[in-house]
Amino acid sequence: MRKNIIDPALNKVAREIVDAAYKVHYKLGPGLLEQIYETCLIKELSKKGLKVAKQVPIPVMYDGEQLELGFRLDLLVDDSVIIELKAVEVVLPVHHAQVMTYLKLSGKKLGLLINFNVPLIGKGIKRIAM
Numbered sequence: 001m002r003k004n005i006i007d008p009a010l011n012k013v014a015r016e017i018v019d020a021a022y023k024v025h026y027k028l029g030p031g032l033l034e035q036i037y038e039t040c041l042i043k044e045l046s047k048k049g050l051k052v053a054k055q056v057p058i059p060v061m062y063d064g065e066q067l068e069l070g071f072r073l074d075l076l077v078d079d080s081v082i083i084e085l086k087a088v089e090v091v092l093p094v095h096h097a098q099v100m101t102y103l104k105l106s107g108k109k110l111g112l113l114i115n116f117n118v119p120l121i122g123k124g125i126k127r128i129a130m
Helices: 008-028 034-047 093-106
Strands: 052-057 060-062 065-067 072-077 081-086 110-115 125-129
Touching: 008 034, 008 072, 008 081, 008 110, 008 125, 034 052, 034 072, 034 081, 081 093, 093 110, 093 125
Parallel strands: 081 110
Antiparallel strands: 052 072, 060 065, 072 081, 110 125
């Protein structure tokens, strides 16, 4: 199986995101609403000097036509790394597929699926590359 090669600059951004997620989880722990984690993660990433856009619309191209269907990325960091946030009991395959679809539609190469509703945040972070 071919391993996806990711640009070192993207890997650096991803490391900063993971570090920020650890800080947020350490301070807040599991059990809160996704929106709270999103707000705190944006604050941590901004403190690191990263540009963060939230609820970024993703259009779908079909049959040569752009469709506005309401797809939105939770977070887009430095216009390069997609973050899909969850605060759920169990991350399902559909959540992984969601990130894959966002990567495909946006043309981005790297996404992180982060579930804050876990005892140890390392178990809640999934790296997904195209």
